[in-house]
């Protein structure tokens with residue numbers, strides 16, 4: 302799956318593109334937080350005289366790990382971002398940023414993959430936990446017993462992130 306838009310030779314006007322984003326994008330970036338995704342990204346490219354702008358909107362769900370029970374949790378993802386596309390000859394800045402992308406005039410297409418990935422990552426909910434009472438009870442029980450065990454052999458040096466070691470342990474056991 303690529304996320305490229307062909308820009309060379311476009312007449313002035315508006316162009317629309319759709320990119321269905323699935324879990325493979327996050328595997329590609331080696332992102333362990335997002336296990337799966339089903340997000341439709343719509344791009345409206347507007348070309349004027351000497352400028353180009355892309356409005357990138359995404360709507361869907363991402364599957365992440367619940368912070369409490371470590372089971373899978375689907376969270377809504379929604380964003381709307383604006384990205385200016387500049388030719389390297391027009392802009393003074395030499396590097397792309399999160400607000401604009403610099404494209405060499407000789408390039409025929411612009412790759413939005415990194416931008417789409419970033420937009421999704423920064424628009425995830427800050428706290429990802431199941432609503433109260435909807436956590437996986439088996440996972441919670443497992444975690445409780447593991448936490449008790451870990452507590453025996455451990456001093457209080459890890460007091461602020463009691464689950465950080467447990468996550469790894471669970472991952473190795475294949476849940």
Ligand SMILES: [Zn+2]
Nearest residue numbers: 367370431436
């Ligand atoms: Zn949970």
